[in-house]
Amino acid sequence: MEWTAPGYTELSELGAGASGRVVLAVHDDTGVKVAIKYLAERLRRDPAALARFQSEARLLTTLRDAHIATFWEYIQDAGGAAIVMELVNGVSLRALLREQWVTGPEAALVVLKGSLLGLARAHALGLVHRDYKPENVIVREDGASKLVDFGIAVRQGTQVQPEGTPPYMAPEMWAGGPASPATDVYAATAVFFECMTGHRPYRSTEPSVLGYQHLHAPIPIHDAPEPVRELVARGLAKEPALRPPSAADFVAELERAALAGYGEDWEERGRRRLVALVALLPLLLPSPPSAPPEVNVTMGRSSFRSSGTHAMRSTAMRAMRNNAVRLAAGVSVAVAVAVAVVALANREPPTTPVDVVAALPSPSPPLNPAELLPPPTTGTPDPGEGPSRIAASAHPSTTPPTAGTPTTGAPTGGTTTTKPPKPTPTPKKTPTTTPPPVKHTPTPTPTPTPTPTPTTTTPTPATKVAGVALGRLTVNADALATGSATIRTTGTAQVTLTARFSVAGTVVRTTRIRLSGALSYTRVLSHRLTGKTCGASVTMTVTTTPKAAGGAKSATAELPACPTRVTGLRLSLSLAEQPGRTASVGIRVTASGTGEIPVNARVLLNGKQVAQGTTTFSGKTVYSRTVSHTFKERPCGGVLSVEVTAGDRRASRQLSVDCPAGVRQVSVLRAAFSQRGLASAVITVATLNEQPVRLSVAFVLAGKTLHTEQVELSGKTAYTQTVSFTYGKAPCGAAWSWTASAGGRDDSAGGTTPECPSQEESPTPSPRSER
Structure with a gap:
């Protein structure tokens, strides 16, 4: 069985966590309901945790404010330790946000103001709450709010290990700085922001990212309603010195902003809104909604029934003496109760007695005496005649009169029957001589049958x-x-x-x-x-x-226009045929909209950037562009690459630049064949690069190839080569030619030997080649 505070009976558990639990309990001697915060057993055995719990109780003895849950008593003995607090009959702000998402700006301002007034009391005493969050703000059924849980509060300026609830921790807490009232102002503003927008200012679930956002991310003031954006910007400033120095100062700024943005009655409307929100969560209230005081109405005064506060006061004093360990703060029970008793005792009765009969509405329309009574006769009127007589002779209500209520005077309700006096008959008229008499038969006035006056009900007009x-x-x-x-x-x-x-x-x-x-x-x-x-x-x-x-x-x-997203990015890369030096990059971009898309392109050779360019696409959803770069010389043997970024997309391409041997031109500049049989030629070769090429040369005479040779050329891009061949005595009248070819290119030149003289033998050729 768990330990319970002596003198209290536990009714239900209100919440539980790692540090302990909070229960709804009733004071045995008086029946007054309270909230008791129990320290977890494992922490009670920890001297440091127990000392901290006791310190919280001592701190609460100094915090007396209408916006802070009242401390009543601290109890500790061998079985456990507990703090007895005022039971705030309301729901947490977290419960309201979980149900409604937002409270509306005026209600949020009311909650913020109430909480800040509670913080202002703490700040005036040099204390910093350090754990302001929706769970620690209780909104009562009347719309007022109270601040609870000062478990990690410290003295202003204390340098301690950062503690708190991360989504509401000020930047200086993340940076390990000292706590100050501005720390609480930041947390309160973050909760205020959540009440209006339905989300926290910074929402990362990764602690390191969340801390970075609190320290460096821009303040999302545009999510808040325009009249309070400056208020949000002040409260969420990154530097403590830029925030209001205390909660009291922030209250003054809040009221000015609320008045300017929402008018003089902003607080009344906000309070009504909170009352309506709490009314939607009746099952979350610790106690049923409070009923109005029971009133016993008598002639001339009203009396209110007390709830046993005198007994609570005396019993609490005895309990403080009897328990093993009680802090001196227990006397606050007597103080709080005494204030309530004096308030009730000083309620003065009204100076004018309340006439219940006169206050009741008439059940029927007012009577007109002239319709019920005959005209008055000459002489002194009978004091029993007239309206007073009617009232005196009226029949009593069919409902028995309430005890203590006079039966005379005005009707008390129900059906009233009135008997009018019997009317006097009309006298007969005396006939006259002129004009001719007309006989009148007097018509007696009938005696009306007494009927009860009906009770009329005024219909309720339809609601519009x-x-x-x-x-x-x-x-x-x-x-x-x-x-x-x-x-x-x-x-x-x-x-x-x-x-x-x-x-x-x-x-x-x-x-x-x-x-x-x-x-x-x-x-x-x-x-x-x-x-x-x-x-x-x-x-x-x-x-x-x-x-x-x-x-x-x-x-x-x-809603703002959809951001343009790049849905596709394709590249192509090519280099002109050798000896070309220009690289071309083809870019194709597809997008989800027509908004601007920044494009950046980089050209690299062997990993080093050699060119860069930027442009912007807009107005279409499909774009095709070609960009180029010309090298000073063809990058033979290198690796050419291009990188393009379009929006949030990135693509790259690369190619290796091969430069195989290539011949641009082969020419036989000069060719000769002498009478003595000496053949020669001058050949030029132009190449694409310095790669080796092979030059092939052939000498043809009379259709027969008499000489061939091959020459390796390298290291240059232009060559001049001379070749020769000695044949001996050349045949007369024969065609000859030199032919040169290299890399698929060729050229030739030649002629014809002189005609043969008659009866001469052709000399026998003696081949010889000369270079």
């Missing part, structure tokens, strides 16, 4: 919708569309609110809410959009049943 007003429709980064509607009615009967969310004219969500019991209602309406909605118009249309006087109302939010 007097007007509908819509707040600004917003769509946050999570595609949550949020708007508010305020309905004013002429009565408290049920009306129906119908809200339709549409995207680009198509209805995507319809919500119906039944409202009753008030003359004004404000509801926050939201819908999470799905699919592709960028660039579209989101509209919230509100109608009512019965139909509002001004008809349907609409609010529209224009």
Whole structure:
């Protein structure tokens, strides 16, 4: 069995965690409900944890404020340790956000103001809460908020190990700096931001990334409503010195911003909104919603029944003396109760007695005495006649009178029967001589039959919708569309609110809410959009049943245009045929829209950048471009590559530059064949590069190849080669030629030997080659 605080009976558990649990309990002697925070058993055996728990209790003894849960008592003995606190009958701000996503700006301002006033009390004493978050703000059923859990509070300026809840920790906490009131201001602003937008300022789930965002990421002020953006920017400033120095200073800035942005009655509307939100979560309240005080009405005064606070005071004093270890703060029970007792005792009765009979409405229309009584006769009127007599002779109500209520005087309700006196008959008229007598037969006035005066009920006019007003429709980064509607009615009967969310004219969500019991209602309406909605118009249309006087109302939010995304990037790379030196890059980009797309291209040779260029595509969804670069000389044997970035896409291509031997031109500049049989030729060769090429030369005489040779050429791109051949005595009249070829190119030149003289023998050739 778990240890329980002596003098209290546990009713239910309100929450539990690693450090302990919080329960709803009742004080045995008085029946007053309290909240008890128990330290976990494993921590109670840790001297450091126990000392910290005791320190929290001592700290709470100094925090007396309407916006901080009141400390009543600390209990410790061999079985356990507990802090007894005021039971705040409300729900956590986290529960409201979990149910509603947002509270609306005015309600968020009310919560922020209440919490800041609680923090201001702590800051005035030199304390820093360090763990402000929605879980530690309790919103009561009357819309007021209270701050709880000072478990890790420290003195201002204390350099301790960073602690807190990461989504709300100030930048200096992430950086290991000292805590200050500005630290709490940052956390409170982060919660304020979440109340209005439905999400935290920074939302990474990776601690290191979240810390970086708090330290360096821009403040997302544009997600907040425009009237409070400056307030958000001040509270979420990265540097503590740029924030309001304390919660009290921030309250002053808050009130100025709220007044300027939402008018003088912003706080009243925000409080009503919080009351409505808490009313939607009755099962989360620790105790049932409080009923109004029981009043016993008598003639002349009202008395209120007390709830046993005197007994609570005396019993609490005895309990503090009897328990093993109690901090001196236990006397706060008596103080808190005494204040309540004095307040009730000093309630003065009204100076004028309350006449219950006179206060009741008449059950029937007022009587007209002239319709019930005869005209007065001459002489002194009878004091029993007239309206007073009617009232005195009226029959009593069919319902027995309430004890202590006079039975005389005005009617007390029910059916009243009045007997009018019998009317006097009309006297007969005396006939006259002129003009001729006309005989009149007197008609007696009939005696009316007494009938009870009926009880009339004034019909209740039908409830109508007097007007509908819509707040600004917003769509946050999570595609949550949020708007508010305020309905004013002429009565408290049920009306129906119908809200339709549409995207680009198509209805995507319809919500119906039944409202009753008030003359004004404000509801926050939201819908999470799905699919592709960028660039579209989101509209919230509100109608009512019965139909509002001004008809349907609409609010529209224009979503920013869809960002253009690169959906495809293709490249081609080529180099002109040798001896070409120009590289060409083909770029093809496909995109999801017509927005601007930055494009960057780099040309590299053997990994080193040799050229770079940038351009921007826009206006289309498909683009084809060719860019080029010309080298000073062909990069033979190198690796050519190109890298292109378009939007968020990147692509690259590369190729190896091979330079095989190539001949541009072969020419036989001069060719000769002498009478003595000496043949020679001068040949030129132009190559594409310095790669080796082979030159082939042949001498042909009379159709026969008499000489061939091959020459290896390298190291140059232009060659001149001379070849020769001695044949001897050449035949007369024969054709001869020199032919040269290299790399697929060739050329030739030649002629004819002189004609032979008659009867001469042709000399025998003696071959010889000369170079």
